[in-house]
Amino acid sequence: MFHPFATFSKTSDRESWGVLSSLEEKRPIVSAIIQKAEEVLPAPVPQLTAGQFMEFVRNGNRSRYEADYFARRMNLSALVFAEGIEHKGRFIDKIIDYIWALLGEPTWCVPAHIYVGGDKRYVQDPLPTTEYEIVDLFAAETGVFMAMILEIMSDDLAAVSPNLVKRIKLEVIRRVIVPTESNLSRYGWSHGTNNWTPWICSNLLWTANTVFADDPSRFDAYVRPLMPSVDHYYDAYPEDGCCDEGPGYWNLSPPKFFLFMEGLYRASDGAVSCFNDLKFKNMCAYIVDAWVHRNKNVHFADNGGRHTLNTGLLRAMSERAGVPQGIALADMLDDCTTIFPKPHSAILPPLFDLFTKRRPDLSLPQRSFKVYPKTQQLFVKHDGLFIAIKGGHNHESHNHNDVGQFVIAKNGRFIVLDLGSATYDKKTFSKQRYENYPQSGLSHNPLVFNDIPQEAGNGHASLFEVDGDENAFTCRLEISGCYPASIGLLSYYRTLTYDGHVLKVQDEWKASALLKPTMTLLHEMPEPSFNCALPKTTDPFPINDAWLQSNWGDMLYRTIIAASEATEGTVTLVFPL
Numbered sequence: 001m002f003h004p005f006a007t008f009s010k011t012s013d014r015e016s017w018g019v020l021s022s023l024e025e026k027r028p029i030v031s032a033i034i035q036k037a038e039e040v041l042p043a044p045v046p047q048l049t050a051g052q053f054m055e056f057v058r059n060g061n062r063s064r065y066e067a068d069y070f071a072r073r074m075n076l077s078a079l080v081f082a083e084g085i086e087h088k089g090r091f092i093d094k095i096i097d098y099i100w101a102l103l104g105e106p107t108w109c110v111p112a113h114i115y116v117g118g119d120k121r122y123v124q125d126p127l128p129t130t131e132y133e134i135v136d137l138f139a140a141e142t143g144v145f146m147a148m149i150l151e152i153m154s155d156d157l158a159a160v161s162p163n164l165v166k167r168i169k170l171e172v173i174r175r176v177i178v179p180t181e182s183n184l185s186r187y188g189w190s191h192g193t194n195n196w197t198p199w200i201c202s203n204l205l206w207t208a209n210t211v212f213a214d215d216p217s218r219f220d221a222y223v224r225p226l227m228p229s230v231d232h233y234y235d236a237y238p239e240d241g242c243c244d245e246g247p248g249y250w251n252l253s254p255p256k257f258f259l260f261m262e263g264l265y266r267a268s269d270g271a272v273s274c275f276n277d278l279k280f281k282n283m284c285a286y287i288v289d290a291w292v293h294r295n296k297n298v299h300f301a302d303n304g305g306r307h308t309l310n311t312g313l314l315r316a317m318s319e320r321a322g323v324p325q326g327i328a329l330a331d332m333l334d335d336c337t338t339i340f341p342k343p344h345s346a347i348l349p350p351l352f353d354l355f356t357k358r359r360p361d362l363s364l365p366q367r368s369f370k371v372y373p374k375t376q377q378l379f380v381k382h383d384g385l386f387i388a389i390k391g392g393h394n395h396e397s398h399n400h401n402d403v404g405q406f407v408i409a410k411n412g413r414f415i416v417l418d419l420g421s422a423t424y425d426k427k428t429f430s431k432q433r434y435e436n437y438p439q440s441g442l443s444h445n446p447l448v449f450n451d452i453p454q455e456a457g458n459g460h461a462s463l464f465e466v467d468g469d470e471n472a473f474t475c476r477l478e479i480s481g482c483y484p485a486s487i488g489l490l491s492y493y494r495t496l497t498y499d500g501h502v503l504k505v506q507d508e509w510k511a512s513a514l515l516k517p518t519m520t521l522l523h524e525m526p527e528p529s530f531n532c533a534l535p536k537t538t539d540p541f542p543i544n545d546a547w548l549q550s551n552w553g554d555m556l557y558r559t560i561i562a563a564s565e566a567t568e569g570t571v572t573l574v575f576p577l
Contacts, residue, residue, distance in 0.1 A: 002220045004213045005266035007148070007206070008351050011084035012155045016355075020085050025334070025358045030085055032340040037082030040075040041094055045101045048072070054126035056111035060426030063546075065111055069138070072101060073145060073346040080149055081350065083156070092160060095153075099164065102146065103171050106130075108139035112424070133179045135187060137199055141346065143176035144203040147210040148347045173211050177222070180204055184225050192232025194397045195245060195253035201226045202259035206348060209263065223267065230260050234274070241282020242375035244396040246301030247290040248420070251309050254283040258317040259348070265320075275320040284321040287314070288329050289370040289379040290388070293412030294336045298379075298388045299420035300405070302398035302428075302439075304551050309333060310345050312352030319356075328362040369470040376464040378475055380498070384411045385577055387503065389475050389496060393460035394482055401434060401441035401454040403461050404479045404494045408503065408575060414524045415575065417556070419443050423547040438548070442520065446479060447507055447571065449489060449515040454482040463493075472499050480509070488512035503575040509568060516565040520558060528559045531574045536561045 009016035021030045052065040076098040083091040107114075107128040113136035114128050128134065135143075146168050149157075158165045180187070189196035205223055212219035234257065243250040264272040274280050287309070290298050297303070311330040318326025340350065368381045376391025386409040394401050398421075408415040419438045421428075427436055434440045434456055441453025459482035466475045480492040492509040509517065521528065528538055541558040543549050563569055 001216070002223050002264070002267040003216045004209050004219050005263070007151055007209065008355060009152070010155055011080075011087060011152050014087065017084045017087065020354060026354065028334070029340055029353060033078055033081045033085065036075075036078035036340065037091055040078055041091065045097055046071045046075075048105065050127060053111050053128075056114075056426060057126035062110070062112045062425060063423060069110060070346075072098060073142065076102070076149075077145070077346040077350060078340070080153060080347065081354070084152065087156075092156060095149075096157070096160065096164065099146070099149065099157075099168065102142065103167060107134060108142040108175055109134040109136045110138050112426075112429075113137065132186075133175050135176050135179050135200070136189075137196060140176055140200040140203040140207070143172050143207045145347045146172050147207040148351065151210045152351075169211055172207060176204065176207060177211060181222055184229075190229045192229045192236065194233075195249055195256065197229050197233040198254075198257035198260050199252055201230050202256045202263065203348070205260055205263040205267075209267070219267075223264070226260075227264070230257065233257065234279075237279065237283065238372070238374045239279055239282075240372040240374040241279055241284075241286050242372035242377050243283070243286055243290075244301065244375050244392060245398045246299070246303035246420075247287060247297040248299075248303030248308070249301065249398055250287050250290070254286075255310060255313040255317055255349070257283070258313065258320070262316070262320070276322075281321045281323055284317055284323045284326050285370075286372070288323075288325045288364070289368065291329060292386045292409050293384075295333065296409075296412055298386075298407055299418040299551075300377075300388070300390055300402070300407075301396065301400055302421035303418075304420055304547065310349035310353060312354065312356045313349045315356045315358075316352050324359075324362050325364060327359050328364045331358045331360065331362065332364060334358065367470045369468075369473070371466045373464070376461055376477075378466055378473075380470050380473065382470045382500075386410070387496075387498065389477075391461035391464040391477050391479075393458060394454060394456050395458050399456060400439045400444065401456055401482070402444040402446070403454060403459065403482045404446040404477050405444045406496060406505065408577070410577065415529045415577075416445065417522050417524065419522060419548065420551060421547065422545040443522070445519055445521050446482075446494065447492070447509065447517040447519050449483065449487050449509075449511070449517050451518075452484060452487055454479075455484050459483070468498075473497075487515060489515070498577075501577060503577055505573040505575070507571040509570075511567050514565050514567060517563045517569060517571060519561040519571060521561070523557050523559065524552075526557055528557075529575060531576075532561055532572065534561050534563050534571060 011017050020026050046068040048068055055061040055064060079091045079095045150168055154165050184190050189200050208219055208222045243253055245253060261274055292298055311333050315327050315330040366383050370379045378389040380387040388407045390402060390405045392403055394403055405418060407418050422438045437443050461477045461479050462481055463478035468474055475496045477494045480489045483489045488511045490510045490512055495506045497504045536559055538557055538559040541556040543552050543554055543556060563571055
């Protein structure tokens with residue numbers, strides 16, 4: 001039988017919370033928390049209007065509502081943590097104002113997910129249904145947010161208003177527990193097909209742990225139906241541990257799975273565990289391989305290139321898995337940023353940030369060579385040089401049409417880059433997804449033929465062969481099946497060869513019709529850092545999207561290489577490194 005388990009100390013426990021500000025390794029995050037809380041304290045609670053909510057259905061904009069929705073939660077988390085650290089009472093009333101505002105929201109679901117329950121009748125209604133509570137990613141996130149506030153602050157809140165404490169518990173049970181307790185299969189995420197499953201289920205488990213602390217039988221009965229959903233996610237996850245959703249979504253996938261398994265581990269007194277599984281260890285190690293430099297990671301799929309990892313979760317997960325390089329990465333990231341809180345992680349992951357300990361005796365390897373054979377990805381690091389190559393297919397979760405894409409960086413500066421994702425809108429997860437430039441084949445560096453790029457679907461790399469190590473290697477792919485059959489492409493081999501000094505990229509193709517190939521390379525430097533015998537043009541590539549700007553600034557550069565029309569040909573690039 002699973003039983004409620006111990007989590008984090010109450011803020012009234014000064015032996016736990018009171019020492020944080022005196023710990024050298026915690027001073028950056030403590031300083032960021034107090035600074036944020038002091039900024040929030042005199043400001044009004046951000047308002048959420050019906051007009052903002054309706055924009056998603058009316059014009060596809062999801063950003064305006066979500067900006068204030070997430071600001072409420074991030075502001076509240078800063079206030080809660082600041083009060084826990086100081087425990088002087090100066091943030092309590094503002095905390096209650098924010099809790100009151102969240103309790104008054106008509107739904108904890110965001111507009112873009114309003115029909116996640118599977119009932120498409122509501123897609124044309126710009127306001128949420130009142131027939132049942134919709135439990136999406138962020139309703140579940142809000143549920144655990146409120147539950148963990150109860151977990152750590154119930155004594156302080158009850159000293160002001162016992163009624164508030166009772167209401168928080170009742171609202172959490174009503175909004176997220178009862179709907180999933182009574183009809184779990186209503187929700188598509190319960191089928192275990194992507195990161196939604198562990199993300200939501202982990203939040204639900206930790207929420208139930210708090211609200212059913214005095215009802216172990218109901219806790220046990222609630223947790224057990226969640227387990228098959230998470231098992232399906234884990235079984236479907238690639239055996240090599242690679243996250244095909246990209247490093248940005250890794251943060252919202254394996255660590256969320258870890259949170260669920262950590263809950264089961266504690267609730268079963270260690271009897272239920274996957275921490276020694278090779279797959280779990282590989283899932284943990286992947287993010288280290290995909291890390292480029294300080295606060296930058298590679299940008300495959302719907303990914304932002306800047307650090308948003310919850311380092312405490314990474315550290316805790318790596319300790320359970322026995323992956324010391326994951327702990328070292330967490331420590332390094334704590335040294336180069338004081339981001340607090342991270343997006344979509346208002347309270348539970350930051351608690352791990354605060355209460356996990358660093359390991360200064362560990363360091364990141366400067367050279368590594370990792371092949372993910374199932375997912376077909378290669379990551380190479382060689383004393384500041386980073387090379388990544390992606391095979392796979394074009395039907396991945398958060399897919400970009402990018403089979404054959406390669407990325408090169410040196411000392412954190414991208415010689416060839418992948419844009420990652422732009423700001424999400426209504427097109428992003430619709431049939432119009434590939435009208436967005438960053439997701440389309442046009443923004444990636446495999447060849448485009450007669451202005452026709454790769455297409456979404458089951459097209460995959462029929463060959464992905466790797467030989468060598470970080471000092472010298474060859475990677476060969478065959479990717480013709482990723483293009484529309486109508487263009488008559490018979491074969492397309494991309495071969496990348498590194499000899500320790502130079503990376504050579506050679507594309508060889510044959511077709512049954514005349515094709516004119518072009519290649520697009522995006523880079524940070526004004527001049528391309530490669531040699532090519534074919535004609536090429538380089539122009540500034542202004543960045544106007546807010547999310548892309550947060551990763552790349554206002555300007556990148558784009559080089560287009562054009563070959564002559566033919567039925568076969570070769571395009572060769574040489575990068576002195």
